[in-house]
Amino acid sequence: MDYSSFALFSDLDGTLFNSQTMVSEENKEAICKFEEGGGLFAVSTGRTQYKVKSILPDIVINAPSILYNGSGIYDFRKDSYIKTFTLDKKNIDKMLSWIIKDMPEVNIQVYTEYENLFISSLDTMNHDFISNHKPCKISNLDIAWEEDWLKVLFQGQKEGLEIILDAFLSSNFSNQVDFVFSSDEFLEILPKGINKGSALNLIKELPQFNNRIICAIGDFNNDIELLSNAHISFAPSNALDEIKKIAKFITRSNNEHAIEDVINNFLPKIKL
Structure with missing residues (x-):
């Protein structure tokens, strides 16, 4: 045909x-x-x-x-x-620091044009998640912050991800970035309008x-x-x-x- x-x-x-x-x-x-x-x-x-x-x-x-x-x-x-398209990262570091400290069960990756950076604690790393999102480089928030980000990916239980989403929305981040669930265990931050x-x-x-x-x-x-x-x-x-x-x-x-x-x-x- x-x-x-x-x-x-x-x-x-x-x-x-x-x-x-x-x-x-x-x-x-x-x-x-x-x-x-x-x-x-x-x-x-x-x-x-x-x-x-x-x-x-x-x-x-x-x-x-x-x-x-x-x-x-x-x-x-x-x-x-x-x-x-890159994220407007203003004040997102404060939110990510809070998640890393108080919700260590949530795994966080940030994506640049050519790298996928894992910035959560290694002690609570979900190895299946990392295996399915290779190539992945172990990093931290301070190092990753120097890069331009295309998106942020959170992996965890739906209830925990909804807490994170509510925290971002209550802090008026919806005027700066967009949020989407790409599965029941994945919440993503994308550039506004993207x-x-x-x-x-x-x-x-x-x-x-x-x-x-x-x-x-x-x-x-x-x-x-x-x-x-x-x-x-x-x-x-x-x-x-x-x-x-x-x-x-x-x-x-x-x-x-x-x-x-x-x-x-x-x-x-x-x-x-």
Whole structure:
């Protein structure tokens, strides 16, 4: 089939990945078919460029993609950034110091363009979290503060993360930065006005997307703006209910090859 009129942006966890954080052979084959037919395939994720390359070695990402939940737009073919956005860090160090001291069970990582810095106490490090967010450099708040940050990631129990969010909001940080839950155990701080949707709108203006139908698929809160700003939106059946309400189409679940479903069953039926 001719897919040259389409560009597809896919979330990773809960969407392209199955429950074992793997890409099915069915999804891989469908993406290959999509690209051979002229389609542009991109990812939209909170992860870094290094992590994406390490977990998707068999997939060609042939279009500019969204990293850091919108703080980075990256060209994997050129292995370089197109655009990045940094946090206004004013007074955030005081909040992070409080969390490190009084909520040591919460793990904190700060992300720069080229590094992922772990700044929490090593005594309470969640090793599974670190393993899943490599490459990660052990650092501290004072050293990390000297860098420009694209985002901050908190990992912990939902109840603790909600306490942190309430503390930031009650201190009026919502006028300075944005907050989003990217899973039940991840809370992120992003630059004000930056999200997957804002990044998608910038990508739409690139020449290679002229006259393309922009399709997007995602399953969680950090995908709301992505789906809202796509021409055609999809959600896998395992997505949150609020995400499925936004999406134009509901696909099979992430454990039933959602991306293959989009490429083979939905896109061919769309009237151009």
